Amino acid sequence: MGKLQGKVAVITGGTEGIGLATARLFVNEGAYVFITGRRQKELDAAVTAIGSNATGVQGDVAKLADLDRLYQTVSNVKGRIDIIFANAGVGEFVPFPKVSEEHFDKLFNINVKGALFTVQKGLPLLNDGGSIILTGSVASVKGTAALAFMRPARLRFALSCAPGPRISKIVVSDQMLLARVQSIRRSQTGNPPM
Numbered sequence: 659m660g661k662l663q664g665k666v667a668v669i670t671g672g673t674e675g676i677g678l679a680t681a682r683l684f685v686n687e688g689a690y691v692f693i694t695g696r697r698q699k700e701l702d703a704a705v706t707a708i709g710s711n712a713t714g715v716q717g718d719v720a721k722l723a724d725l726d727r728l729y730q731t732v733s734n735v736k737g738r739i740d741i742i743f744a745n746a747g748v749g750e751f752v753p754f755p756k757v758s759e760e761h762f763d764k765l766f767n768i769n770v771k772g773a774l775f776t777v778q779k780g781l782p783l784l785n786d787g788g789s790i791i792l793t794g795s796v797a798s799v800k801g802t803a804a805l806a807f808m809r810p811a812r813l814r815f816a817l818s819c820a821p822g823p824r825i826s827k828i829v830v831s832d833q834m835l836l837a838r839v840q841s842i843r844r845s846q847t848g849n850p851p852m
């Protein structure tokens with residue numbers, strides 16, 4: 659029996675790269691996955707590549723209405739979540755003098771706002787003892803321009819879910835900055851995560 663037998667996972671940015679590799683692994687371990695991405699064609703191809711136990715929900719994590727639609731679908735199909743993997747993100751590299759407002763807004767909207775609301779809006783469906791995983795980056799400690807500002811924001815969000823009555827454990831690997839938060843209790847999700 660797989661390590662994730664019967665578990666339900668939501669993976670944003672699951673059409674390629676780290677997200678798709680994670681989705682494949684989770685399904686191989688017995689989970690059912692919901693994956694997201696903005697491009698429908700790539701999303702359909704990813705669901706086909708995973709093969710079974712996967713649903714694709716097209717959407718942009720920077721758009722709250724899309725996140726609402728994602729979790730409504732999860733609620734309708736499975737009714738609960740065991741793992742939220744806020745993975746969707748973009749990296750665009752420009753020299754500091756070339757950082758524009760559009761560049762800044764795009765990166766923060768997807769990588770910071772998107773991650774925060776992916777977690778916040780998924781909490782009501784998250785089982786007791788569920789896991790939240792945020793993809794980080796070495797850019798939080800060694801980065802370029804807007805990325806260097808952005809990644810610590812994501813990490814701070816993870817750390818703000820510090821161990822306490824709501825969360826029993828948080829593990830942050832120093833360089834990859836993969837933050838794992840465990841045991842958020844559904845009964846306590848009325849409280850803000852910060």
Ligand SMILES: NC(=O)c1ccc[n+]([C@@H]2O[C@H](COP(=O)([O-])OP(=O)(O)OC[C@H]3O[C@@H](n4cnc5c(N)ncnc54)[C@H](OP(=O)(O)O)[C@@H]3O)[C@@H](O)[C@H]2O)c1
Pocket residue numbers: 670671672673674675676677694695696697698700717718719720745746747748749768772793794795796797
């Ligand atoms: N690969 C690296 O070396 C590296 C290094 C540091 C950090 N990271 C971080 O790790 C995560 C995954 O990276 P990766 O290399 O696997 O990326 P990737 O191969 O470029 O895949 C990114 C995924 O995110 C989706 N995505 C992008 N923007 C989105 C949005 N606004 N809403 C929903 N989905 C969105 C993409 O699909 P659509 O384009 O169709 O939306 C795609 O499925 C990202 O957060 C990235 O910043 C990666």
